[in-house]
Amino acid sequence: MNRRTLIGAALATPSLAFAQGAAWPARPVRLIVPYPPGGATDVIARLYAEQMGHTLGQPVVIENRPGASGNIGIDAVAKAAPDGYTIGAGTVSNFSINQYLYKSVPYDIERDLRPVALAWEFPNIAVVAPGKVQAKTLAEFIAWARGRRGGITYGSTGVGTTTHLSSAMMFNRLGIEAVHVPYRGAAQIQPALLSGDIDFAIDGVASYQALVESGQIRALAVTSAERWPTLPEIPTMAEAGLENFVVTVWGGFVAPAATPDALVERLGNALKAVVEDATQRERFARVGAKPIWTTPAEAAARAARERPMWRDTIKASGAEAD
Secondary structure: OOHHHHHHHHHHOHHHHHHOOOOOOOOOEEEEEOOOOOOHHHHHHHHHHHHHHHHHOOOEEEEEOOOHHHHHHHHHHHOOOOOOOEEEEEEHHHHHHHHHHEOOOOOOOOOOEEEEEEEEEEEEEEEEOOOOOOOOOHHHHHHHHHOOOOOEEEEEOOOOOHHHHHHHHHHHHHOOOEEEEEOOOHHHHHHHHHHOOOOEEEEEHHHHHHHHHHOOOEEEEEOOOOOOOOOOOOOEOOOOOOOOOOOEEEEEEEEEOOOOHHHHHHHHHHHHHHHOOHHHHHHHHHOOOEEOOOOHHHHHHHHHHHHHHHHHHHHHHOOOEO
């Protein structure tokens, strides 16, 4: 094999090229966010991108590719060159839910992608409107809902979202008749609660903190294992009387499946640097999230561990998306 053939082989194989000392990153890294600008995943991804750019010495550029609960954007990551220059911000929906919610998903999360690390987490919060529902605790709400002829109504940010499935899981476990009313986001759920169009919602904690603090919305419990730092007076589901109900919204970063181990490790270390920075942790707290870090193996294990829960919930709820 001549020198030209060896060089060509190295260029054609990202792992070989990197092993022989090719500089990476030598240009900006593209971070595909599979959700619209301004949403929780987008805001969190931008916090990471800014700091990762400093650590890696190249800009990390956000590209929003929303649609189909993140399937469109994550599919673009799966089909990208495995050279470390394209990564994606995936959520629990992409890791553990969509394969059961959609009749067809264009990628296989385990075959076509590899996790870099889980990187953020936040709880949902169970809420009611004080002027419409008199219950002051989760136990009181459950008793009220059980005695309500015709059942109750609950809102969510869409069919198959964690806000929908968390409520469906809760009411199915409790044997309470409940009608799902999907909305496009918290901005629509909030007035529906306040007007009495719906009775209840489980939604992202950040969207409700100001309303809870002002007394317009009553928080009954958070869905995390521990109380949330910015609302320390709100009990967990277990403290409120509903045991074994820990359902958080989490996400992390993925790369094409054939991305070399060395590049995945570099990316993971850049993410870890954000988590270890106290200033960055404060920035995350202000947007209602907690930065976390895992190894790729730990990320894959959590995704696998939660899949049966989401699969069974989707089946019981009848949720389906096209």
